[in-house]
Amino acid sequence: MLVMMRRTHSPEELQALLDTIEKLGYTAHVLPGEHSLAVGITGNHSSEDREKLNQMPGVREVIPVSSPYKLAGRSFHPEDTIFQVGDATFGGNHFVVMGGPCAVETEEQTVRLAHAVKAGGAQILRGGAYKPRTSPYAFQGLGIDGLKILATARAETGLPVITEALDLPSLDAVYEYADIIQIGTRNMQNFALLKAASQLDKPVLLKRGLSATIDEWLMAAEYLLAGGNERVILCERGLRHYDPHTRNLLDLGAVLAVRKLSHLPIVIDPSHSLGHKSMVVPASRAAVAIGAHGLLVDVHDRPQEALCDGPQAISPEMFSAMVQTLRRIEAALLS
Amino acid sequence: MLVMMRRTHSPEELQALLDTIEKLGYTAHVLPGEHSLAVGITGNHSSEDREKLNQMPGVREVIPVSSPYKLAGRSFHPEDTIFQVGDATFGGNHFVVMGGPCAVETEEQTVRLAHAVKAGGAQILRGGAYKPRTSPYAFQGLGIDGLKILATARAETGLPVITEALDLPSLDAVYEYADIIQIGTRNMQNFALLKAASQLDKPVLLKRGLSATIDEWLMAAEYLLAGGNERVILCERGLRHYDPHTRNLLDLGAVLAVRKLSHLPIVIDPSHSLGHKSMVVPASRAAVAIGAHGLLVDVHDRPQEALCDGPQAISPEMFSAMVQTLRRIEAALLS
Amino acid sequence: MLVMMRRTHSPEELQALLDTIEKLGYTAHVLPGEHSLAVGITGNHSSEDREKLNQMPGVREVIPVSSPYKLAGRSFHPEDTIFQVGDATFGGNHFVVMGGPCAVETEEQTVRLAHAVKAGGAQILRGGAYKPRTSPYAFQGLGIDGLKILATARAETGLPVITEALDLPSLDAVYEYADIIQIGTRNMQNFALLKAASQLDKPVLLKRGLSATIDEWLMAAEYLLAGGNERVILCERGLRHYDPHTRNLLDLGAVLAVRKLSHLPIVIDPSHSLGHKSMVVPASRAAVAIGAHGLLVDVHDRPQEALCDGPQAISPEMFSAMVQTLRRIEAALLS
């Protein structure tokens, strides 16, 4: 449920409320708004308890919330979540471009590409050190060495780094080196990983499962928020599809549904969703036009040598031209 | 197979080739290009026949084509199909806006909305006289009276009209009154209807089946082209989906796949695909940004009174503002 | 709505009710049950009219029915629909085996296979004379000549014949020659075809669309029933699927949902759904075990020569052995 405080409530009244909530065995989430303050309460609760809170001084109203994602939904939190990572602003009307190689291969390659994407307009550097692979025999990433290379690339370019954590040990390592922790499609409902990431003070990008409903996805985000991590970025990366002409089915309509239901920023991965270099640029244009908050895009200058997903990477030149067009579309939307 | 003529071929050489193709029992499709002329040949053919044609004067090369959609694919026809309907140009870099009520209800309503969408920037008036309905008990459209109302609206506004034909009798009627014949999702593989429409000299808009592959869709277009109707517009209108937050799953990636495989124009129906008024405008922005050739959009000024699909219709005011933004995005893509 | 008559009602009271329903502008469907008689009413109706009927003599109760498929659903018709075609009984606890070639090729082939499937336990002969083909260039069936061959095979074996109608002209021809009219997947929502078939006095087998919901399918059956054709057989034939190891996704759970919702018999097509000869026999065993009312199975003795779908046809020997096992499973379910 959601407790709406009076505008005139005192700090003591708030504290008394929080104490009572705790005594009743619930968890309180203080939700400051522009004009008023609300307290979200999670845990099962009786109507008796609800009435008790309703009688407390400073309380304007107690609202039962039936949404299964109380913290990720807009009921508790009508305004967009907006936060900074380096120069990038996630949420609201901002559009963040994250680019880089699918997999970190060598320091030389990563630093070279980091400079290239920065010059092309990227605000965040992406690159995988731990790669989830369908086959146990495929290249699984450089691991900790890859993270160190990403740190070097950040030092050289100033770009914050996003990279994927696969499990609890790699989460610890990624937390140490990265600026944004990526949780991949296959781990969307890895609840142990979500709970661990919910305790960290770095933003988490949560990819949608291959055939997850939007409710399931927001519920997975709820695990992060319920644990205390409020800086969650959602990432649509394509659904399981029967048609061979695209790798997955990019669900841009999900951006609209998520923006209606949730206050969290949502970005698009045009590379993994469609799987073809030639589709990345127009899909990215559609992403900004439909109102996504950003892009996560594979960039490689020697795709034929890439250790992972070469055919879907665009060149730094394509990337740079693309970002310019994206910024023009952004302007066209506002004017 | 595809016969590429020499640039220097004479009309007599071409005629002799066509005669030979006919004698061999095949069908020839003359395909004039900007710089050269090709002749596409449909029907099963032997390698012997292929060699025979290869030896004829004026022939540069005979190319076997394995694509299952010889006429709809780019092999025979690398350049975009471009054609006019009234002031609208389908294909190439043009973006056509078609708008109007889902169903024709009364003359007053239709003429009123026709004026409104014209003022808002529509180039074609849409409106259903024959409605395919899942339930036998639902409103099935005004039929011939609806077509007459559409003709009146055209006379009053000058807008060409697109409306759906459901079966052979309604195809005859629609052919008489409309400027573009629409074939709906459920009829994508109604081969009798496709064959009949292939004989007509009016353009056909062919919607994608609810879970059709892109190959199946282009093959359905092939039925139209093989019968002689070359003015085919494809329309993506959303796929069957498991998520309740959108009515169907808008497959914008299909625009990219179709543009790569086929020379035919492809438009988007943001109204039937997503099913919510609030999603129509951003989805339309994404359609132009990703490179679709146009839009087919439901517009209604009294959606609560609409006899069909009211919740997905946008108002004339939203329509008008939307078209202005779409034109700005178009400009942003070109600059 | 549904009018339940008193057990003691007189024929005059019934007639008066029917007259009143007609005067109110509705359509009445008399539904005799084992112990009582009901009258189903289709058309939109006011609560005022409902009250009027409720007051009539002989009427026990008027029940509003919200199901979108009033005639196909169990509300109006709680008991299974059961009917005979030749020696075969559709519905109830009966299991009908229909077998034969996917396409009629020659008289010799068809008669030979008809004898073979009869000897193997088939009760109905299947064979396609009109073939719906994704490509305009594929073999489209022998048409009327194929129907005549099927009639010959029936004369020689005594087996009733099921074959597909594609459109209105072929429906007329199929009606003349066949015992059961098949309407295929692509035509499940070809409403003109459904309406025409609803007027005929031969049973119709209605295949499920490639991604149709069960409600849409029952609504398509409703078109047949609402037009007066009560002998409808549903046929599950596999859904669109992303996995390449089966051609389509056989939805055996649909048998359970349909049996719960509807009184109509439902059969399985294991050949087109799975697409591999080796899968047909075990899938047919599952069909009888889960409670389907029958099978429609491709049988061919020279699959490598078949003009259509050879790889999915089982041999007459496999068919014969299969039917014996199916009958043993049937017995195992009953004992």
Add this chain to the structure above:
Amino acid sequence: MLVMMRRTHSPEELQALLDTIEKLGYTAHVLPGEHSLAVGITGNHSSEDREKLNQMPGVREVIPVSSPYKLAGRSFHPEDTIFQVGDATFGGNHFVVMGGPCAVETEEQTVRLAHAVKAGGAQILRGGAYKPRTSPYAFQGLGIDGLKILATARAETGLPVITEALDLPSLDAVYEYADIIQIGTRNMQNFALLKAASQLDKPVLLKRGLSATIDEWLMAAEYLLAGGNERVILCERGLRHYDPHTRNLLDLGAVLAVRKLSHLPIVIDPSHSLGHKSMVVPASRAAVAIGAHGLLVDVHDRPQEALCDGPQAISPEMFSAMVQTLRRIEAALLS
């Protein structure tokens, strides 16, 4: 690749081969067959190395294997994997029935149900101590206390226990208490969990992901096999579906595809796939008929009180009657 040994090879020749494989940096898997011995080799390998092994004494032939699941596929291992757990035999022509409550609630409930399912013919007791829940606020299981209750139920009935591990800590606990470790749908591609389970000497039941392809599923099994755990049971539990009349789409055709591609046993979960009590019995009959190796079924005597998935649990009476019918169908298949 796969090294086929001569029948006449000596133990020393085999040892020399294994040493060479190790020196080359690969992993060897000795695969004893009925009539011959093969050695599977995983790791990337050059054609040079392949030739080197081909020349070794005792080697008959070296076969390159392109299947992405070398150990799970039939190429290396043509014969069915068969193993015992208590009185149950998994694989081959055996059909194992596993039943019990979805969630362990109390000792009294679990022991009572364990006795009931044993009396009804269950060979393994199922029950969840750790529950993966879409919502962070839902009942998450009793954890270690639940495992202890399961151990008590095993002691009282003699039934081996299967229960789910969610993550590394619960895997340790489950390993200690259970006889079969279950890995759930959401964890099918939790590679850290798969790798850890691959090191354990207890069988693992691996559920299919909600929209996993069969290749992805077998590749996930490959993680278990490649780590050394050869006792893997696959479990089909329904795919993401758009139709509301069943909870998920039970893909019984997957049993056929898996049996063709892999030697591993495959069982069905009719409870979670269809989600309705009334569908469990007929779906289980279909499972045995189509050739599945067993069932995992929810049984509860007070479903309205169940803490988890009550509506899909069948009663002990239904369970008992069902098992009798399943055994009759088994007999019908063999006779």
